Amino acid sequence: MMQIEVIEDESQHVVIVGLSGRMDSSNSRAFEEKMVNLIQAGKTRMVVDCAQLQYISSAGLRVFLMAAKQLTMAKGKLILASLNDDVRQVFNLTGFSSIFQICDSREEAIRNHGD
Amino acid sequence: MEKGSTLSSTQVSSMEHFREKERSILTGFILGLVALAPDVVAVILANSVMLLSDLLKSASETVATFLSWLAVRKVRRGKSFDYNYGQGKLENISSLAVAGAMMLSWMIVTYGAIERFRHPKPIGSIGLALFVTGGSALVNLWMWRKNLRLSGVEASPILESQWRLFRSKFAANISVVASLVVSAGFREQRWAAYVDPAGAILISAFLLLSAYRVITDSIYDLLDRTLDESLQLVILAELAVYYHEYVALHGIRSRRSGSNVYIEIFMEFDGDRRMEEVQELIDRMKAGLEAKIRGSQVLIAPTTAPAS
Incomplete structure (x- = not known):
C-alpha cells in the first residue's frame, strides 16, 4: 500500500510530492500518472519527499527515471528528500544516487530549488 | 568457404554445451529405466509401501525425464524460420510434465502411506531393496551434482527441474534406506510397523515441495512474466x-x-x-x-x- 500526497509551496513555486508506504509494480502506475499530470500541468519544480517511503522496487525506480527525463525536457528539476537507509541503498546500488540530487530534508530540497 | 557457413567459437561452444545437456538428460532417463526392474523385485520381496511409492515415483519421473529429453532434442534441432524466437517454451512445458509426474507420485505415495497407517504390516526381506536403493542413491547423487553444474553454466528450466528432481530422488533414497534399516532392525517392536508409512510421508513432502517450485517457475515464464x-x-x-x-x-x-x-x-x-x-x-x-x-x-x- 502506498499513499501519495501533493502539496504546493506557492512561495517557492515548488510542488512537493510526499510518498508513504511501499512502492512496487502494483502501485507505481499511480505514481507515474500523478507525476505525468503534474508535469503536463506545468509543475516542473518538484521535490519528492521519501521520508515515509519504506520500500521501492524497480518499477518505482523506473517512474523516477522517466519523470526526471520529462522534467529535464521541460527545463524543470526533480530533487529527492529524506530517503531512509533501505531506499537509499537501492538508489546507490543502481547508480540512481548519481543522477538525482538527494537532500537530507524536505526544507533543504526546497532551498536547493531556489539556488 | 562461404562466410555464412562458418561457425564462431562461441557458436561451437554453445552447441557443445547443448549436446552435453541433451546427453545428461538421456543418461538420467536410461539409468532410471535400468533401475526400474530390480526395484520391482525389491518391492515384492520387502512388502513395503514406501518402496512401492518409491517405485511409482521413479517410474513417473523416468517418463518425465524422457519427455524432457525429447524437448531438448527438439529445441536443438528446431532452429527454423517457423520459430523465430526459438522453442525455449518447450522447456517450460516439459518442466510442467515433470511437475505433473511429481504431483501424481505425491498422491499415490500419500494414499499408500495412509492405508498402511490404517492397516500396519511388518516388512519382508530387505536385502535386495537395500542394495538397489543404495545403488540408486549413488547414481542420483552423481546426476544431481552433474545437472547442478550444468545449470550453473546455463539458466535452463529443464536443468533446474532435473537437478531438483535428482536431489529429491537422492533424499528419498536415503529416507528409504534409513526406514528399511530401522523397520527391519526393530521388527519385534509394535511401533516399527509405522516407520515404513512414515518414511513414505517424508518422501511425499519432498515431492510436493519440488513440484511446487517447478510449477510456479514454469507457469510464470509461460505467461511471459517480467524478469525478477x-x-x-x-x-x-x-x-x-x-x-x-x-x-x-x-x-x-x-x-x-x-x-x-x-x-x-x-x-x-x-x-x-x-x-x-x-x-x-x-x-x-x-x-x-x-x-x-x-x-x-x-x-x-x-x-x-x-x-x-
Whole structure:
C-alpha cells in the first residue's frame, strides 16, 4: 500500500510530492500518472519527499527515471528528500544516487530549488 | 568457404554445451529405466509401501525425464524460420510434465502411506531393496551434482527441474534406506510397523515441495512474466550509466523463454544526433547488458512514443 500526497509551496513555486508506504509494480502506475499530470500541468519544480517511503522496487525506480527525463525536457528539476537507509541503498546500488540530487530534508530540497 | 557457413567459437561452444545437456538428460532417463526392474523385485520381496511409492515415483519421473529429453532434442534441432524466437517454451512445458509426474507420485505415495497407517504390516526381506536403493542413491547423487553444474553454466528450466528432481530422488533414497534399516532392525517392536508409512510421508513432502517450485517457475515464464527484481535492477543500473546519452525512456519489456531472456528497451535520443552515433551507443548498451545478464538478447528501439 502506498499513499501519495501533493502539496504546493506557492512561495517557492515548488510542488512537493510526499510518498508513504511501499512502492512496487502494483502501485507505481499511480505514481507515474500523478507525476505525468503534474508535469503536463506545468509543475516542473518538484521535490519528492521519501521520508515515509519504506520500500521501492524497480518499477518505482523506473517512474523516477522517466519523470526526471520529462522534467529535464521541460527545463524543470526533480530533487529527492529524506530517503531512509533501505531506499537509499537501492538508489546507490543502481547508480540512481548519481543522477538525482538527494537532500537530507524536505526544507533543504526546497532551498536547493531556489539556488 | 562461404562466410555464412562458418561457425564462431562461441557458436561451437554453445552447441557443445547443448549436446552435453541433451546427453545428461538421456543418461538420467536410461539409468532410471535400468533401475526400474530390480526395484520391482525389491518391492515384492520387502512388502513395503514406501518402496512401492518409491517405485511409482521413479517410474513417473523416468517418463518425465524422457519427455524432457525429447524437448531438448527438439529445441536443438528446431532452429527454423517457423520459430523465430526459438522453442525455449518447450522447456517450460516439459518442466510442467515433470511437475505433473511429481504431483501424481505425491498422491499415490500419500494414499499408500495412509492405508498402511490404517492397516500396519511388518516388512519382508530387505536385502535386495537395500542394495538397489543404495545403488540408486549413488547414481542420483552423481546426476544431481552433474545437472547442478550444468545449470550453473546455463539458466535452463529443464536443468533446474532435473537437478531438483535428482536431489529429491537422492533424499528419498536415503529416507528409504534409513526406514528399511530401522523397520527391519526393530521388527519385534509394535511401533516399527509405522516407520515404513512414515518414511513414505517424508518422501511425499519432498515431492510436493519440488513440484511446487517447478510449477510456479514454469507457469510464470509461460505467461511471459517480467524478469525478477534482481535482473530489473541490473537493467536500471545500466540505464543510469548512460543517463545523459538519451532524452527519454519510453518503456522496458522483458520475458523469459526457456534458457533465453528477452529484453526490449524503448528510448528517445536527441534528434540532432547522427544515426551512426546513436547506433554505436545502442550497440554499447546492448553489449553491456548482454554481458551482465546470462542468456539475454537485448533490443533497444529508438522511438519517440511510449511502447504500447
